[in-house]
Every structure is written in C-alpha cells, then in structure tokens.
Amino acid sequence: MANAVKTIDLQVKTPRSLTSQAFESLRADIISCRLAPMEKLRVHALSERYGIGATAIREALSRLVSDGLVEATDQKGFRVCGVSRSELLDLTNTRIEIESLALTKSIANGDIEWEAEAISACHRLSRHSGPGPGATDEDKETWSKLHHQFHYALLAKCSSPWLLNICELLHQQSERYRHLAEFATKPSMRDTTKEHNELLQAILDRDALLACELLRKHFSRTTEILLEAYQTADNSLVA
Amino acid sequence: MANAVKTIDLQVKTPRSLTSQAFESLRADIISCRLAPMEKLRVHALSERYGIGATAIREALSRLVSDGLVEATDQKGFRVCGVSRSELLDLTNTRIEIESLALTKSIANGDIEWEAEAISACHRLSRHSGPGPGATDEDKETWSKLHHQFHYALLAKCSSPWLLNICELLHQQSERYRHLAEFATKPSMRDTTKEHNELLQAILDRDALLACELLRKHFSRTTEILLEAYQTADNSLVA
C-alpha cells in the first residue's frame, strides 16, 4: 500500500564492511595462488597490501579457517593451507562422490527451466576462448566463473541446500589446485567443450548413471593432468 | 642428552589464546542452545559474559560463520543461525547419504584395530545411563561425547580426511537440533542401545548395505522424534 514511488532502493551495492572486502580479496588471492600454499600470512603485511586495518584482516582470516583455505595456530598466526598429492586425490574422489549425489537428485527434480539454464550456461562457456596459454588473467577469471556457473547450474535443482553448500566448498578447494598448476599445464590436448556437451546431453536425457560417470571422468582427467603437470614442473606437491 | 630434569613440560595444556577459548565456549553454547537460534550476538554483551575482550569475541564469531553456526550481516553484526523443519529434514537426509558413503568405505578398509575400537566405543556408550530425563547436564554432555565417539569410530577408517571433515560438520549441526528439543522429548520409548548394537553387528559382519540401512533408520528415527517433540511443545520451528 501507500505510494509506489518512495525510496528508489535500486539495490545499489551493499555498503560492505572492510572485513567482507578483505575476506573476498584474501579468498580470491588464496584460490588463485597469488598467496601460495603454506605461505605465512602476516597480519601487518596484509594490512598494508590491502590498505585495511589489522583487525579487519584478522577477522577475515578467521572466517577463512573453517573454509579450509587458511590454518591458524595459537600464538603463531595464520598461514595458507598446504597442498599435497594425497589431498588432491582425496579431494577429487570426495568431490566425485558427493557431486554425483547432487547431480542424481538434480536430474530427478529438475524441470524445464533447469534444463534451459544448464543449456545456456553450457553455451556461454563453449563460446569463451578458454583458459589456454594465450589468455589474459581476466580471461582466465571469466572462464573460471563460466565454468563454475555451468557446473553449479547442473546441481542447482538437487533441492538440498546442505548438499549444495558442500559441493561449493569442495569446488573452491579444487579451484585452488587447478590454479596452482595453471602456469605449468601444457596447451591441453583436451576437448573440454566436448566433455561438457556430452555431460549436458546425458542430463537432458535424464540418464543419471551416465551423467555421473561422465562427471567422474571429467574430474578424474583434470586431476590426472594436474598431477602430471606437477611432476614435469617439479612443482613439488610434497606428499 | 643433557640432564633429564629440566623443564617438566608435562603437556600441561596448550597455553591457548583467548580467541580459541572464546571460540570453543561460543560453539558449545550455540550447540547446546544456551544461545538460542536467531538470538542476536552482541559483541559487548558476550565480552562481559565470558570475560574476554571484544576483539577476541569478534574473531571467534567470525570463525563460527563458515561452520554454519553463526551468520554475519555487514554493519548489523552476528546472530545464531536459525533453524527450521525443512533444514532439519535436509540436514538429516544429507547426513544419511554422506555418512553412508563414509561408512561403506570404512567397512571396506577397516582392520581388526578398527573393529576393536568400534566395539569398545559401543560398549562404553551402552554402559552409560543415557541422556534421559533424570540425567544431570554433565551426564548429558558425557553421553553426547560417547555417542559421538561411537559414530566417529565407525567412520574413522574411511581413509578420506575430507569426507570425515564433512561428516563432522554435519554431526555438529545435528547435535544442535537434538539439544533444541532435548527438554521437550519424552522418556523415549526407544532402545538406542539395541540400535547401536545391531549397527555394530552389521559392521563386524562387513555387511555394508545393511549397516547403511540401519544408519539411515537410526538418523531418521531421531529426526522423527524431534519433529514430533517440536509439535507437541509448540516449540515452533518456523518453516
């Protein structure tokens, strides 16, 4: 009721707190490995780097602890979580199993709108030039986003917020591993677009078993390539 | 080398930081619902309650955000995460599915030592008087711990740190729901000891399918009882 024009309220942009800004900057820098695994995170240094007070940094780091990106030790401060071959393998396996659950549910519940979203996300992704060697940092970031949106769209209708949360958590972890080897990967003799299209087709056919199998292969292949890249580059992932 | 008696260093207790203390106190109070769902968490008030400075509280609250126990809104502070029937149902389902994965793996990998641990944890639990109406707060807490240790022991050999992490996360969430209805539950016409024993037996028989089915029933029954308790007590879990 009352008059229709009152406050414009065009959702400008949330006047976010410095803590939130620091949180996102830190997360982005850790996932992209601009802050390397096991790197010590000195609050004072970060405070200068981002131009944000120490308390806000400290709080942002704390929030990242439960996300598994930062580890904190009492009286010794923070550091970026380490990486290892065994963790990458565990992560990949866990992700395959849990995303398969979500995908199966999504296929069972998804409606036409869901199919449409998946198709358009897949299309957007396929038209991007990809994260290959010639790409700028911005290109790579855009591709990551599109890639994420495609996979998210597939799981979106699993109708389980908790399951979806967990998938997001695992995705975030995987992204870090992918970035870690990014500069070491070769011009990829891999047709990811084809993989995505096949996955999409299986989904449209509502063939959950095939879709899960394709998802498994998709993730496994990425991990294999990463592990190989580490070996070639002696980019030692200490076990 | 050198003389044997120097510093006693009997692993007294880690001289933990105030932040860690605050973190654990807050977590315990939220899980036990001494801090109720949706309750506003005023930093100043908590600072006095625990006798710990505001910064440490703030940091501890930040750490709880990613654990899904506290939610933060920029410029509006913190509050305990809300609860709902639908979330309880989602949580239970997700937990059933994911713990089943872990349990199956554990059964595949577990050795004699693992069996022994499971048996002894089950025994310890069965000899406890239980969390029934006549129990003191300390009794209840001890029972929770033993119950947790039993279930953890079952999953311990899944050989996937990530999967285990996620199970712990979900367990923590479930515990909060259990405590929420604790005072409303009736003298339980339920033989949990029997349920636990049957589950243990299936595991010793290495019958993964049966074990998962028993686990599912175990969790489902708890949730049913909780939902019923909410209804009777008008302990409204707003949908």
Place this chain on the structure above:
DNA sequence: AAAACTAAAAATATAGATATTTTCCTTGAC
C-alpha cells in the same frame, strides 16, 4: 656444537574513536 641469553619481530589483546543502525518519540496527515 649445545645451551642460554638478548634483541627484534610478530601475534594478541585492550581501549578508544568513528560510523552505522536501531529505537523511540514527536509531528503531521488522513
């Protein structure tokens, strides 16, 4: 070379300043 001491650096905690949000009261319109 190992232990003990010293000085610098860093993490943690406190207190106080600033800015935002909420509350509550007043005012005005229907």
Place this chain on the structure above:
DNA sequence: GTCAAGGAAAATATCTATATTTTTAGTTTT
C-alpha cells in the same frame, strides 16, 4: 484516533591506534 513519516538519541558495529605478550632469530658463553 490511527497510521505513517521524520528526526533526534541511544545502542551497536566497525575500525584504528596502542600496549602487552609470545615467538623467532641472532649472539654469546660454556
């Protein structure tokens, strides 16, 4: 009279700067 709008005042969140403790690294001594 009731409801909505406006606007202080209080409460609260956020941030900075400072002080205290702990860790680390370097140096000396045994």
